Amino acid sequence: MLETTAPRRLLVVEPCDDCHRLLPRLRAAGWDVSSGALDAVGHGICDVGLLRLQPFHLERPEAVKELISRSGTEWIAVLSPEVLRLQNVGDFVCEWFFDFHTLPFDVSRVQVTLGRAFGMARLRGKVAAQVNEPEHELLGDSxxxxxxxxxxxxxxxxxxxxxxxxxxxxxxxxxxxxxxxxxxxxxxxxxxxxxxxxxxxxxxxxxxxxxxxxxxxxxxxxxxxxxxxxxxxxxxxxxxxxxxxxxxxxxxxxxxxxxxxxxxxxxxxxxxxxxxxxxxxxxxxxxxxxxxxxxxxxxxxxxxxTVPLRERHGDIGMLANHFSRVYSQETGRRPRSFTEDALDAMGKHGWPGNVRELANRVRRGLVLAEGRQIEAADLGLQTEQATALPMATLEDYKYRAERQALCDVLHRHSDNLSVAARMLGVSRPTFYRLLHKHQIR
Structure with missing residues (x-):
């Protein structure tokens, strides 16, 4: 049975002649392609972006950073051999782009890279997502x-x-x-x-x-x-x-x-x-x-x-990603997602400073992160230890373990409860029953 999917949207910024020759091949491969100059693309929505990087972009990078941050998805840089030799181009591309290609294009390799970028964007929940939640909204689904x-x-x-x-x-x-x-x-x-x-x-x-x-x-x-x-x-x-x-x-x-x-x-x-x-x-x-x-x-x-953050099960990861986008412009770095260890550490942390503490830790993580994702150490949570619980009955331990399992899976999959239920090995109705039992959602 064939599965019908929506077109994958590709935005090509500052296209060159090589780019224009590439576009029909990409459309034939199922990409919905639009293109334009950097100052003309506005707030166009895309699933993946392709940007021909030029010397003036490196001299005044703010517009490129703003475009990438606003889109909230993965971008691929297109470099001529001359631009590739410019000083600091490597650091800029590594910081802000998913991958890069040099001209002339290797069409097969471009298609593979675009597919990987689309898959990574979808994995991080960025595809077709609007990431412009106003700061005055009470965000969360707990x-x-x-x-x-x-x-x-x-x-x-x-x-x-x-x-x-x-x-x-x-x-x-x-x-x-x-x-x-x-x-x-x-x-x-x-x-x-x-x-x-x-x-x-x-x-x-x-x-x-x-x-x-x-x-x-x-x-x-x-x-x-x-x-x-x-x-x-x-x-x-x-x-x-x-x-x-x-x-x-x-x-x-x-x-x-x-x-x-x-x-x-x-x-x-x-x-x-x-x-x-x-x-x-x-x-x-x-x-x-x-x-x-x-x-x-x-x-x-x-x-x-108001609700303490420790009681908002399933909201921490979403709020952390929100603050990553909010503070990316302030720190001058690309918004970053979080490693599994970082998500686990955030789920186990007690958050005495609540949402304000989470915002400050994410801001710190954006500054300190050296890789493409923020690590637990970047958040200052690497030494967090689980608090020792007093001895209790076996039923108490089972109850705590069940509740902790629900909280852990919600931290990772709060946007898809079917996946969350599958990760725990239970049916969706059973998953809802457990959430109701523990009064989590």
């Missing part, structure tokens, strides 16, 4: 993150204040931005304030603004952050760090919906929706007299809990 997105969709249209709680690095500001983006206020300002990052003597002025001459150094009127957010959303990050005096002023604003700038007694009506976030236990802070109970109840009308 059960906790799906439930979080569902909850945010319910809460976003309301006008009620929301308290966002969770560990550091779990994306509380990302949650706040999602709530704003899905609300009726999405076209208005989103103003974020880190209450723990502003010097205490400046917080009053930053929040409420001041009039000219209100204090030494106040040379002109300043509009505060609250007033700037009029019509939109005010996000108060690390609200637990707000000094007691400012807590009273904030409470008055929440009650009266108006502010007074420092140095003025003129009330200014302000319409904002307030979102607050904290990683500290506000109830304990209230008991110690460090946080006002009445303010707590004003802010905690609705509540959202």
């Amino acid at each position: 059960r906790p993150i799906r439930e979080l997105r569902k909850l945010l969709a319910k809460l976003a249209p309301t006008e009620s204040p929301i308290l966002i709680r969770g560990d550091s690095g779990t994306g509380k500001e990302l949650v706040a931005k999602t709530l704003h983006r899905q609300s009726q206020r999405h076209a208005k300002p989103f103003i974020a304030i880190n209450c723990g990052a502003i010097p205490e003597h400046l917080i009053q002025s930053e929040l409420f603004g001041h009039e000219k001459g209100a204090f030494t150094g106040a040379h002109q009127r300043k509009v505060g952050r609250i007033e700037t957010a009029h019509g939109g959303t005010l996000f108060l990050d690390e609200i637990g760090d707000l000094p007691m005096e400012l807590q009273a002023n904030l409470l008055r604003f929440l009650q009266e919906k108006q502010i007074e700038r420092v140095g003025s007694s003129q009330p200014i009506p302000v319409d904002v929706r307030v979102l607050a976030a904290t990683h500290v236990n506000l109830e304990a802070a209230i008991e110690k007299g460090l946080f006002r109970e009445d303010l707590y109840y004003r802010l905690n009308v609705l509540q959202v809990m």
